[in-house]
Amino acid sequence: MREPIDRRRRHILAFGAALTGGFAMEVGQARAADGASGQAAAAPRAASSRRLGPLRSVEAGVLNISYYEEGPADGPVVVLLHGFPFDIHSYVDVAPMLAAKGCRVIVPYLRGYGPTRFLDSKTPRSGEQASIGADLIALIDALGIKRAVFAGYDWGGRAACVGAALWPDRCAGLVTVNGYLIQNIARAMIPATPMHEVAYWYQYYFQIERGRAGLAANRREIAKILWRQWSPNWHFDDATFDRTAAAFDNPDYVDVAIHSYRHRYGLAGGDPRYADLERRLAAQPAITVPTITLDGDADGVAAPTDGTAHAAKFSRRLAHRIVPHAGHNLPQEAPEAFAEAVMGVVKA
Numbered sequence: 468m469r470e471p472i473d474r475r476r477r478h479i480l481a482f483g484a485a486l487t488g489g490f491a492m493e494v495g496q497a498r499a500a501d502g503a504s505g506q507a508a509a510a511p512r513a514a515s516s517r518r519l520g521p522l523r524s525v526e527a528g529v530l531n532i533s534y535y536e537e538g539p540a541d542g543p544v545v546v547l548l549h550g551f552p553f554d555i556h557s558y559v560d561v562a563p564m565l566a567a568k569g570c571r572v573i574v575p576y577l578r579g580y581g582p583t584r585f586l587d588s589k590t591p592r593s594g595e596q597a598s599i600g601a602d603l604i605a606l607i608d609a610l611g612i613k614r615a616v617f618a619g620y621d622w623g624g625r626a627a628c629v630g631a632a633l634w635p636d637r638c639a640g641l642v643t644v645n646g647y648l649i650q651n652i653a654r655a656m657i658p659a660t661p662m663h664e665v666a667y668w669y670q671y672y673f674q675i676e677r678g679r680a681g682l683a684a685n686r687r688e689i690a691k692i693l694w695r696q697w698s699p700n701w702h703f704d705d706a707t708f709d710r711t712a713a714a715f716d717n718p719d720y721v722d723v724a725i726h727s728y729r730h731r732y733g734l735a736g737g738d739p740r741y742a743d744l745e746r747r748l749a750a751q752p753a754i755t756v757p758t759i760t761l762d763g764d765a766d767g768v769a770a771p772t773d774g775t776a777h778a779a780k781f782s783r784r785l786a787h788r789i790v791p792h793a794g795h796n797l798p799q800e801a802p803e804a805f806a807e808a809v810m811g812v813v814k815a
Contacts, residue, residue: 515559518710519574522582528605529590529740533582534575538566543639543813544612546603547574550621551724552690553796554580554714556707557620560802561809568810573615575606577622579723581714592719594622594727595737596650597744600629604637613637618809620644620761620797621768622727632752633744640812641758642805644797645769646777646787649748655732666768669693673728682724686715697767698794751780757815758784759808763793763800785815 729735774787
């Protein structure tokens with residue numbers, strides 16, 4: 468039987484230790500506590516050394532989007548969307564699994580990551596939720612795709628939710644980690660409990676110019692701290708991290724990330740081109756496409772839930788699943804579970 472209160476307490480111990488330099492010791496204690504409570508430790512997954520390539524690119528909306536594609540051209544289309552601070556290699560194992568099942572898999576670099584670039588130097592480097600949702604639709608428009616399954620986590624899960632909510636005719640199904648991810652900006656300044664607030668330290672750091680300067684100077688170091696905090700059971704090696712960290716060298720990475728975290732709290736204005744979309748998102752629209760929601764049992768950002776809090780937002784939810792021992796980067800940590808969920812909505 469799950470013990471959500473004790474698990475959350477162990478997560479906070481891990482976060483607190485990370486902020487005071489004792490991360491490894493406290494995570495070890497948390498894992499020991501898991502064992503004591505009857506939770507069997509998952510065997511470390513061997514890191515895939517594969518690099519997704521070759522890459523393709525297409526002009527889509529305000530971007531030239533770089534993306535990886537795998538699978539038959541006539542298969543059901545699945546778009547896999549990564550989060551912050553990650554890249555397309557979150558799907559290094561998921562993509563071939565889905566391709567082997569007959570899917571046409573498209574894995575784009577989001578705005579501000581990897582080789583994806585803005586077409587115009589004057590375009591605001593917005594990271595608001597409407598922008599990444601609009602990028603998704605612009606991508607499938609540019610590729611001549613009428614409908615696709617949208618799947619993602621973190622920023623990518625938000626883009627997928629935005630696309631599914633505002634363009635349901637373009638979305639054949641949805642897989643989202645941590646449930647309904649459309650931000651309720653009107654309520655963004657209402658504090659969460661301290662045990663949840665501590666996980667968001669980086670978001671508060673990014674509200675001030677010291678945080679912007681810190682991200683610009685230490686983008687890799689900050690990302691590695693977040694990976695360890697958010698995925699305490701994921702034993703990634705330096706090569707795995709470095710493969711993804713190269714995506715943070717994008718010249719727009721800092722501006723897009725900082726704007727994203729300021730806009731979601733109502734502390735930065737949006738790009739006017741997305742104002743109407745943001746107004747529609749402010750209504751917290753329901754998602755009407757077939758959906759499977761996932762939570763990682765060891766997610767260091769959002770503790771796993773039974774899914775009831777977001778149930779009303781999904782009129783066609785097929786299932787809510789908790790993936791044992793998985794952290795925030797769920798598709799890379801538990802690719803079989805993620806691929807299974809995607810195939811569940813492909814076949815719905």
